[in-house]
Structures are given as C-alpha cells and as structure tokens.
Amino acid sequence: MKKLKGKVAIVTGASSGFGRAIAKAWAEEGAKVVCSDIRQEARQEGYEKDINLSTDEAILKAGGEAIFVKCDVTKEAEVKVLVDAAVKKYGKLDIIMNNAGVFTHMAKIHECTEEEYDFTMGVNAKGVWNGCKCAITQMIKQGKGGKVINLVSIGGLVGLANEPAYCASKGAAANLTRQLAIDYGPEKITVNGICPNYAPTAMCRDYYDDAGVKKFVEDATPIGRWVTAEEIAKLAVYLASEDADYMTGNLVQIDGGYTAR
C-alpha cells in the first residue's frame, strides 16, 4: 500500500546523498517528487550505484513521477520559484524536505574564515528558513495542512569536534523546527527534523574513506556501524505519512545511539 499516494513533495539537495534517497523512496510510495538542487547530476564523489542517472531520471525509470528544478536555497526568490513550479506542475504542495546542506572542512573557530561561516549558514540555516517560509506560505493558502521536514543532523543537538560553523547552522535549523511547530500546529502543518550522525555520502567521502575516521565513528556508535542513506529515507517516509500526523516539533535522532550517552 502506497503511503504517500497522491502527495506532492519537494526535496532540496535531491541530486545526491540523503536527498536522492528520500526523493526515490517517496516516489516509490506514490508521491510526485519535485527534485531540486544547484545541479541536476549526482555528485561524482557519492556512493550511489546508479550515479550516472540524475535523481529525477532514476525515479522516472522506476515508473514514478518526478521533475527537476534548479534552485539555490540561499535565495528566497529561487525557493519561491521552486514552490510555484511544484504547484504549476502538480497542482499543490503537500510535503517539503529541506535537505540541502553543506559542510566545508574540519577546523576550529579561530581557523575559520568569515566566508566559510557565511556559506555554511547561508545553505544550512537560511536555506532551511527559505524552504520553510515558502512552503508554509503555499500550505496556508491551500488550507489543508502539510508536512515540513528538515534535515538537521546531530550537529544541531550536540557539539561536534572541529565543526563550529556546521553546528551553529544546524542548531539554528533545529530550533527553527521546534518554533515553527508551535506557530503552525493549528493549521495542521507539522514540522519535524531528522538528526543523523555521519553517513557515507558525497559530503562525508573524505571521512568514510579514511580508515581511522571510519573506525572512530563505528566505535563511538553503539550500533557499531555507519548509517545508510536508505535508512534515512525510511524515516522520511514515516514522517511524511499519515502515521506521523501527531508528531510535530520533534527532532528524531537516527544515529545508532551516538548521542544516547
């Protein structure tokens, strides 16, 4: 039974990694997916087996429905165009996955540049803000509720060594998630966050391929292994479905017990 039959969803950062896995999983569950990213092709540093197909192509190939819309989430005007494109193509917007995110490199704050801070906050904090604002504006207009899901990260809940800009930006996204739940609950718009730890995606290639770092994460995680993008996608399916209608303002940790200590 298709859990998202008839739903229209936007996924930002959909060309690779978590966003790609989520877009595919939602399409499999019957959703029409508007894939968006700054570029259509998958990042070549990723681990996807079908990396030569863009996400929307992979969905169409599997019999689903999807389009691609180029979008720089740091620009509110482009995000509004993205939402309008979803409505123009599919008639409405039910779900948005604010997944687009960046990580520059490991450094302590006294070693970071202003550019690094602005870039990281621009995508991870402002990008999520823009996605929430534009999607919620559309959902209010429709008057039938909706679902906003933000890819936050455990970096939004706890401090991670050598990641000051990343953690600041994810903390912003985390608390925006909690705040929006309060304002839009009466409108039946739920807002939740997904908080993974490190994952084998293009973003973390340098760490996953480094035997020392790979083992460090495995040893620090009670479950003893790294997550997969598919596991993140399964949580996104639950959160987007009617089963999770009473969940809002929640940051779901999907980290193998990393933050349980």
Next chain:
Amino acid sequence: MKRLKGRVAIITGSSSGFGRAIALKFAAEGAKIVCSDLRKDADNKGFEKDLIVPTDEAISKAGGEAVFVKCDVTKLKDVKALVKAAIDNFKQLDIMVNNAGIYRGGKKVHEFTEEELDVCYNVNVKGTFFGSQEAVKQFLKQGKGGNIINIVSTAGLGGHPNQSVYNTSKGAAANLTRCLAVEYGQDKIRVNGICPTYAKTALTRAFYEDKTFDKMFVESIPLKRWGEAEDVANLAVFLASDESSYIHGDLVKLDGGEQLCRYSV
C-alpha cells in the same frame, strides 16, 4: 505488507489503552503477541469501541495469533514467567514493549505519600527495568539481536506541575532507555522510547471529562487535539520494524508539538 511478519512480541499492560492498540496493530502486521496485564479484561473507563472483548480474543477474532499471560511487572518472578511463556508458546522473543504504567498526581512534591511514590516507582521504573532485563537475557541467549520499546511519556522529559512522582518515574525510564542503547547496540538489540502526551485512554479518562482541564490542555497543544492510542501504535510498529533500523537510544516525542507543559492537573 506485514512489517512484523514472523516476529514474537510481548506487550505489558496490553488489556487497555496504548498497550492494547500496540498489540492489535502488531498482530495486524503479522506478529504473534503475548498479551500481559494484571487482568485480562479491558479497563471499562477506556475509549475502545470493542471494550468488552479482551485484547488477545480481539486479535484471534481478526485472524491473528495471541495468548494472554497474567503478569504483575513489579514482581520479577512474574516477568521471568512472562518471557518463558513467549518461548513456550512461540519458541522465540523478538520484541519487548514495556508499556505497563501507573499514574499518581494532583499533589505537590511535599504532599505525596511514600506509598504513592513506591507505587509509581515499582510499576513505571522497576517494571520497565525487569522487563528490559529479562528480554535482554533472552535476546542474548538467542544471539540474533532484539528490539525493546519503552513507553515513557513527555513527563519523562520535563518538569510538569503536580505530578512529580509520575514524572520522576518516567524520567528514570527515559534514562534506562539510553543506558540500554549504549550497552547493547553491539549485540544488535535496538532500544527506543516513545514519549506521548495525554491521549484518550482509561488512564486519562478523568482528565478528558474535566472540561476545565480539557480546554486548558487542548489550547496548549499546537495540533489542538488529544493524542490517540492509534498514533502511539503506528509509531511503535515503525520502531519495532526494520524501517527504523538505525534509530537507537532515541526518546521519540509524539506530543502534538507540546514542548513546554502549559497545563496543570
């Protein structure tokens, strides 16, 4: 598609409320259920439409497999017998749902009696601890991992007025969940907690019917409604199944956006 096909689950406090809804939904997803409670019959203060049918019979009627075992979770020997019953009836144990819980409230810290403190701690803490211990022992013996779900409550995450014995007992259950996660992750035993807010069950019937509390509670919840046992059951299926394979040691809130408690019993 049966997400719990072939799995055996014990649910404590399964005669009514959350436990009943979880048992019914697990069975609908293909699991064999060991129902357990102090008594077989549903609490008649509950909201279930088929109240007069005990949970195990409702499961069998719907084509599922279930047995009922009387169990007082505050007694270790009862909990041991409960796990043994799962093995005797169904040859294995895959999922343990520590749901049995009791509530005491309406008083400030300095007004509670020792008896009220003991009752809440014995059922909500000791019962969850014993259930977890015995399930873990069985899982380690089987060597194939396992799944534990503790029904905690948002009361386990914050300070709510006038129910300190309940909140401290649930706080203990919340942290037990994290400790279990840290210790048994490597053994493929996945452990999580569910933190609902007030939902329509026998346990909260009196509050639901109190028009002052009802109004105050609903106004304080962004989604403007009480929780339903069905919401908890859907989350429990997700956490018990392979769909949540990397979620571990999480206290999952299912509270309509409650965040800070703005109501008072």
